[in-house]
Amino acid sequence: MINNYSIQKPINSGFGPRTTAKEALGGKILSGKIAIVTGGYSGLGLEITRVLAEAGATVIVPARRVEQAQETLSTIPRIELKKLDLVDPNSIDVFADEFLKTNRPLHILVNCAGIMANPLKRDARGYESQFATNHLGHFQLTARLWPALVQAKGARVVSVTSRGHRICGVDFNDPNFNNHDYDKWQAYGQSKTAKALFATGLDKRGKKFNVRAFSAHPGTIVTNLSRSLTDEEMRLMGALDEDGNRALVKYDEEFKSITEGAATIVWCAVNSQLDGKGGVYCENVDIAEAVSADNSDPSGVRPWAVSTEYAEKLWRLSENLTGIKFLD
Template identity: 45%
Template sequence: MATRITTPFGFASTAAEVLDGVDLAGRRAIVTGGASGIGVETARALAGAGAEVTIAVRKREAGDRTAEDIIATTGNKQVLVADLDLADQASVRRFTAGWEGPLHILVNNAGVMAAPETRTPEGWELQFATNHLGHFALTTGLHEALAAAEGARVVSVSSSAHLRSAVVFDDIHFRERPYEPWSAYGQSKTANVLFAVEATRRWADDGIAVNSLMPGGIRTNLQRHVTDEELDRLRAAVGGGGPKWKTPEQGAATSVLVAASPLLDGIGGRYFEDCDEAEPHRPGTRSGVAAHALDPEAAERLWQVSVDTLG
């Protein structure tokens, strides 16, 4: 059994604290969903450490505003904005075709949570299509750029919601079973962890490390489909009022740890929370990593299903 990784950082650490003293000059990063929530603070911390950061966004105006804000607060003028809609495979292809040169850091941060039943034009369930398939197509489409960086890192932002559901291979898109928003979200977040497991196995020889993480509970636009009453109910259901909220700066800390901390050099295929590698999940808790999310056979199967689905 590999030794569990712990760091000097924890629940309350901020992204800026995690990257304090880390020099990312000459490194190029992409943050999906970089114009809202923890994506903003992830991009800000990477830019603050000297990286060139491209924030990939659905809403250009929000992206432009965020880039101006990050430039103003960090003094780093290398903050760029690019259009990307992860639920639209043509948009993903345009983005990857337009990328030139090496890519050192890819933070797959964007996502949709607990959405009402929605399907893409292909008939795919929206949360799986966005949170997994969109990021899968993006990352595999940027594989050459990541390999060219010689030591690239990919960050797969998952959630403790992965504990709710394994990937239901027999009915991923809820064509047979009744649609349930949290099961759909949980399945997509398990897929984010499984992706890190299999991508690390396939790409380790290219110097690409892929890890997943739980950022913590942060009240952001991600929960736009979730009422305050629903959140209170969920928090009460897990006992003790549920998880404590983090600020967006704290929520981005584990992302930037996985993206750029020298403490994780050469580490891949693992799941982190509160800036440490997670322990195995214990029943009755909302922390730790489920065995179904680290299962190498499920990870390999998901990869093949994703390739087949994207055609």
């Protein structure tokens, strides 16, 4: 396994687990910048959208549930709301084509939308829903938006991953659980490893165009992402209070408020501290430490999520599954 451990080292950013998304901007003014934030109308995505827009960016928010998105985004300036369903390839193409027709550059793409640990579902192609939504949909979206990212002459793509990548790597032989029993956490872990590997593969290809890619772990935050989990699962995660409400019952390096959880993502998307860098997994508003596969510390990134060899295998698999030859 060939890893990019030489670049996977903290830079001592001066930020940390209690940094807010607004602080993570580093004073950056985003007037004239164009951003797309998938899932940008709820949870972490909504906070990312708000912070980028209030810093001056125009933010396009793709939404499967447009009516819900209109309500939550109504008080945020410079928002454009568009229809998109990440498990529908045609929907992705329509969204991207409409954006490209505006002839605008795309400076920031945050691939934030996702699902977690849901019962087995498949999209119209037969692909497992967590892999299809969290990774394949964003792979296709980024590919279709590639001309606008290059046009920006300095763009960043952020894949929202998770410490869930520790669960497992990508099963390159059977990613869609066609030949072995479905396990919702294995599927989740695989999809989050895929998002980290996608950043590695994209940055390798994009840096000559000044398109840099990062993966970001936000921390543990209670949002609607946990809707498929039982109360007992939430309790074991430390996310169920004594009255049975879904809420964080502690705050530490891992457990965060929504504005703290959005901080690492915003940092990856815009902060000048990362100029000239890319292809790294970040957490707690810094580049994460590379750790061994058997490391017992929950922090850090495991080898299978930053392997350049696995990133290439995933790239080829993703092209085959989506039918898209990225960067042609």
